[in-house]
Amino acid sequence: MTESDEERRLEGTGVTPAVGVGPVHWLAADLELPDPPDADAVDPSTERERVANARERALEAIEHEREATAERVGESEAEIFDAHAAFLTDPQLEDGIDEAIDDGLPAAHAVRAAFEDPIAQFEAMEGPMAERADDLRDVRDRLVRTLLGRESTGIPSGSVLLAERLTPSDTTGLDPDAVAGVATVTGGRTAHAAILARALGLPAVVGVGEELRELEAGTRVVVDGERGLVIVDPDPETRARAERERDLEPIAEPVETADGRPIEVAANVGGDDFAAAADRGADGIGLFRTEFLFLDREEPPTEDEQYEAYADALEAFPDGRVIVRTLDVGGDKPLPYREGAPERNPFLGARGIRVALGELSDLFETQLRAICRAAATEDGGDLAVMFPMIATVEELEEALARLEAAASEVAEEGVDRERPEVGVMIETPSAAFVADELAARVDFLSIGTNDLTQYVMAADRENERVADLQDPLHPAVLRAIDRTTSHGGDAWVGVCGELAGDPAVTELLIGLSVEELSMSPIAIPAVKRRVREIDSAEARALADRALEAETREDVRTLLDGE
Known part of the structure; x- marks a missing residue:
């Protein structure tokens, strides 16, 4: 966007890769109380x-x-x-x-x-x-x-909501179809309200600062959640471009880079939000978080319940791949019906494949049976299974043996014997170091940048005191990604962490030889458009410079083109 003499640009932190345009509406300040009685x-x-x-x-x-x-x-x-x-x-x-x-x-x-x-x-x-x-x-x-006995005040349709800060309950009550965007004086990208705004697909910029207070109700603004800008009194050209970006039509077909390299752009889903992913133009499901089938209930789902959920996902994407991640609990996702003493550091304890192969093996094997049954359906040829938190070759071989046994069991019951495409999550340094051995045994590797960052940086993502180390653009994390893609052999490599949904990082990931990106559905249109603009050779050159960087600030400077 070009800036006219009349425009003002206020900088903050972009939360959602989306743009909104509308008149300002200020959220009421803290509740005023009268003086207390005697x-x-x-x-x-x-x-x-x-x-x-x-x-x-x-x-x-x-x-x-x-x-x-x-x-x-x-x-x-x-x-x-x-x-x-x-x-x-x-x-x-x-x-x-x-x-x-x-x-x-x-x-x-x-x-x-x-x-x-x-x-x-x-x-x-x-x-x-x-x-x-x-x-x-x-x-x-x-x-x-x-x-x-007071209720929150209404927000005029089409407004851009400004506030000192937004609370989670403020945010979750907003209608993305009625609110054009949000911007706040304070706050950061990891605040709960920002997380909710991103999940809702609301254009949002937080932490703009005191200048935001100067904007009066009714002032027309652009909220650019990708670039982290609030543009005040936009000129006709800026407004027109913002409205075009706001109304981005989903790209239904698969995309490729400017020089013809195909990049799969898929969705991360939990529960049954397949329609939202398809509407946004997802090529398939790159991460089906199946743990949400198991949480918030007194007993685990049956094999038939799971089969129906996987079949529904396949039906929603008849021409696309559906990657089902097996039960990933432990750490920050406890099961109410799982017994066991609390662990002092659950993120370094029994979670993911470790607990699936151990105390929850019955649930794991039931899930594998349901997956194999779904893989045998008419649309099941595009179903894949992915194992979380693999750290050793031995764990992978045991998981593959359980999958083979499940496929044999359903075959004995008259179901066509199908073993789906198989992949593993790369979430630990050990997995990155043995990526070549893992890749030799599976069809794909999917990098979970959220956990990979946690373990590479030795910074618990639930510990706010080390939250500033939770940066997937740190050179150490980028080198772990590069170690994985360069040792993937014949297996294709994707990214399913939050980093995949940031259009500002798409070129870097493609330069690191990533072939698939899976993200929140809201980010898919912007990432697909960004893929089409990228030249693979230039992306590789950018990645080479990033891998030589010494600090994350150096990496961000590269991405900003400075």
Whole structure:
């Protein structure tokens, strides 16, 4: 976009690779409370009862929003509200409210007072940990609104929503078809509201800074979530281009680079959101997160239930590959019906294929039977199975033996014997180091950049104190990717981590010899268009320079073209 003399460009952090255009609408600021009455006029028992009732209603609302988010967006995004429920029932916060009531404050004022110090403590931390303060504000304001009987105000259709910050409950209630975009004064890409905005496909820019406050309601702006820009009073040319980008038509057919190299662009899905992926132009499913079939229930799904889910996915993509990742639990995904003592460091413990080959082997073998049955259907020739968290050749060989046994079992029951295409996730340094041995035994390798970054950088992705190390563009991570693609042999190599959905990184990944990119459906149109612009030789040259970089800042400078 070209900038005219009248335009102003405010820079922030892009959250979603999408563009929105519309008039500004400011979200109401924090709830204002009147001065509290005299302490003598407050009945502590009455106020405690009011808080208890409000807490119960708030918990019901959180559960409703969790269910709606799981259905509308995905199970992992819905887990945000589990943290909110935990805050709402936190004993320290409950004690703080009781103490404030004992000091003579009415319920709403007591809630506000009890949350002040915990919010300030989070805000004093560095990096993404500070963003957890937004979750506390969300819980606080929910309780206060419930106590006051107030509802959130409506947002005019077609508006760009501006706010000091957005909370998860603010964000999950937005309609992507009615809200043109969002921008905030504060916040970062890893904040829960940003994660939800990205999952919803809302154009979003966060952390714009104090300049954003200067924009008055009704001012027309462009929110460019890919470039991290808020463009104020866009000229006709800028507006027209933004509207074209906003209304990007999905590219239904497979794409190739400018010099003719095919690149498969697939979708990561959880649950049954196949239609959304197909509507966005996905060539297939590059990651079917089957653990969502197993979570939030008292007993595991039956073989028939799983078979139906895999068959539905194949039906949605009759001409595309569907990659089913086998049960990937442990770490941050516990099963309610899995017994066992808690692990001190579950990310380095029994998760993925380790637990599937061990204590959950019955579930694993049932799942493999369902996959083999689906592979034998009319559309099943394009079904593939992928094993998570493979770290050794021995693990892979045992998993392959279980798959072979499952294929033989369904054949004995009269089902055509089919062993689907097989791949492994490259998520650990060990897997990258033995990529050639793994590739010799499978059809493809799929790099999970989220976990690979965690393990290469020795930085727990659940530990906010080391969140700044969770950067897949660090040279060490890029070299692990290169080690995988260069030792893949005859196996094709894809990327299914979040990095795959960033159009700014597409050229680099293609230069690293990646053949398939799998991502959130919202990112597919932009990535497909970016693929068509790329020259493979230039991409390889960019990758070579990135692999020689010493810091992640050097890599980002290369990607910015500086």
